[in-house]
Amino acid sequence: MAFELPKLPYAYNALEPHIDARTMEIHHSKHHQAYVNNFNIAIAGTGAEKLSMEEIFANSSKYPAAVRNNGGGHYNHSLYWSVIGPNAGGLPTGELALAIDSAFGSFEEFKKQFTAAGTSRFGSGWAWMIVKDGKLVICSTPNQDNPLMDIAEVKGAPVLILDIWEHAYYLNYQNRRPDYIAAFWNVVNWNEVARLYKNEMAKLLKEAK
Ligand code: MN
Numbered sequence: 001m002a003f004e005l006p007k008l009p010y011a012y013n014a015l016e017p018h019i020d021a022r023t024m025e026i027h028h029s030k031h032h033q034a035y036v037n038n039f040n041i042a043i044a045g046t047g048a049e050k051l052s053m054e055e056i057f058a059n060s061s062k063y064p065a066a067v068r069n070n071g072g073g074h075y076n077h078s079l080y081w082s083v084i085g086p087n088a089g090g091l092p093t094g095e096l097a098l099a100i101d102s103a104f105g106s107f108e109e110f111k112k113q114f115t116a117a118g119t120s121r122f123g124s125g126w127a128w129m130i131v132k133d134g135k136l137v138i139c140s141t142p143n144q145d146n147p148l149m150d151i152a153e154v155k156g157a158p159v160l161i162l163d164i165w166e167h168a169y170y171l172n173y174q175n176r177r178p179d180y181i182a183a184f185w186n187v188v189n190w191n192e193v194a195r196l197y198k199n200e201m202a203k204l205l206k207e208a209k
Contacts, residue, residue: 002040005033006078014086018183020172028081031167035073035144042066057148068151072144076126079161082192089186095201096194103136111185113138114162118181124165127181129193130156131200140164157203159196160188 008028013021043049048056048067053075060068091107092100104110110129118127121140128139130147132154139147139154147156162184169180 003036003074005029005036006081008081010086015084015187018186019084019169019180023169023171026171027163027168028077032074032077035070035077038066039070039074042070054148057146058150060149061151068149069144072146072149075148076144076146076161077163079158080163083160083189083196084184084187085189085192086187088189090190092190092194094194096190096197099136099197104138110138114160115178115181118162118164119178121164127162127164128158129160130154130158131197131204132156134201134204136197157196157200159200160193 005028008024011021012024012028015024042064043056048063053071056063056067056071057075060071063071091097097107100107100110104113114127114129117138117140121127121142123142125140125142126144126146128141128147130137130139132147133156136159137154137156139156141147141152145152147154147158149155162181164177164181169177173180173183
């Protein structure tokens with residue numbers, strides 16, 4: 001079974017004015033599609049074809065760079081589309097809000113640290129909030145790497161992700177990455193982030209038993 005480009009659950013213009021329609025269309029239909037195509041080419045005829053993305057990432061150091069780069073590109077973008085959306089932004093609620101306060105002191109402090117992770121990553125990459133040993137942690141990865149990969153500096157289960165490649169913002173924001181990150185907070189789908197957090201915590205609880 002070849003991997004496929006997931007359909008966006010909203011229109012290309014649904015995130016305006018924060019993320020413009022042209023950027024979303026090119027990002028999804030060209031960039032993400034290319035990662036899917038090249039990932040399928042990279043794993044065709046290899047044992048990786050029968051594995052899940054998580055299984056491939058756990059051994060990413062043993063695969064050619066094309067598997068790591070394009071597999072990461074496919075996974076990271078799929079996750080990114082799911083944690084942003086229209087009629088979103090605002091504040092997290094419930095267990096997730098409590099966990100953010102406990103890990104970072106306050107939501108404002110979390111926002112500051114996540115923004116710093118995004119602005120300070122040199123070149124292309126991603127900013128993340130992950131669950132590591134049951135706690136929320138902020139990190140960033142270069143290129144299309146992610147925290148599920150064995151080569152990652154900081155490993156854990158992703159719950160929030162931000163694309164900081166220039167292709168994610170250049171048409172609207174040019175070199176102003178901090179402005180794009182500031183706009184990102186208006187489109188974060190906290191319900192989905194909370195769902196991912198809850199799932200991961202339930203998984204850890206089950207494993208501990
Ligand atoms: Mn991208």
